[in-house]
Amino acid sequence: MSRAVLSLGSNLGDRLGHLQSVLDGLGRAVLAVSTVYETEPWGVTDQPDFLNAVCIVDDPARDHWAWLRAGQELEQAAGRVREVRWGPRTLDVDVVTVDGVTSDDPELLLPHPGTPERSSVLVPWLEIEPEAVLPGHGSVRSLLMARPVEDRDSVHPRPDLRLFRKG
Numbered sequence: 001m002s003r004a005v006l007s008l009g010s011n012l013g014d015r016l017g018h019l020q021s022v023l024d025g026l027g028r029a030v031l032a033v034s035t036v037y038e039t040e041p042w043g044v045t046d047q048p049d050f051l052n053a054v055c056i057v058d059d060p061a062r063d064h065w066a067w068l069r070a071g072q073e074l075e076q077a078a079g080r081v082r083e084v085r086w087g088p089r090t091l092d093v094d095v096v097t098v099d100g101v102t103s104d105d106p107e108l109l110l111p112h113p114g115t116p117e118r119s120s121v122l123v124p125w126l127e128i129e130p131e132a133v134l135p136g137h138g139s140v141r142s143l144l145m146a147r148p149v150e151d152r153d154s155v156h157p158r159p160d161l162r163l164f165r166k167g
């Protein structure tokens, strides 16, 4: 069994459609999906706002590498072009954590090292898994509480935008 937490982001083109393409692509493996959040960009701040969401997936046939590959294939299908680090993209799928797996391979760092500083991941993750723990870092709730208030406040729920699980 391989349960994973995936972070989804888009700030180019049909942003909601790109997030939905992940749920369509992963089908019955998706156990839960968060509300969609409109988030102010971090890293490179001079770019359009992102839509972000988090989903929890489980598939006995997939290991951590298979989750990475699945995410990359979905990014390709959304027409993603790799240009600027932290720059605009049609779709970004990050593997946040995979149960029982840590990795220091640069191709697949687990847990994803950016997570403790990213309210755009912590807020939606906490919503769907209130007792979540980021291995090596403590509870997601405490990580979020440690973020500056202006950072937490840059993550805005968009209940008018809905994602649907298939299957």
Ligand SMILES: Nc1ncnc2c1ncn2[C@@H]1O[C@H](COP(=O)(O)OP(=O)(O)OP(=O)(O)O)[C@@H](O)[C@H]1O
Pocket: 068, 082, 084, 085, 086, 087, 092, 093, 094, 095, 096, 105, 106, 107, 108, 109, 110, 111, 112, 114
């Ligand atoms: N946990 C992970 N999830 C997704 N990609 C990862 C992970 N760990 C390492 N990578 C590697 O990161 C590389 C660059 O990914 P990407 O272009 O999405 O980075 P980014 O989104 O700009 O920055 P960040 O990784 O900080 O979110 C990929 O080639 C991938 O192999």
Ligand SMILES: Nc1nc2c(c(=O)[nH]1)N=C(CO)CN2
Pocket: 008, 009, 010, 039, 040, 041, 042, 043, 044, 050, 052, 085, 086, 087, 092, 120
């Ligand atoms: N708010 C927000 N900002 C970002 C995001 C993202 O998903 N959300 N992804 C980036 C590239 O990894 C760079 N900046």
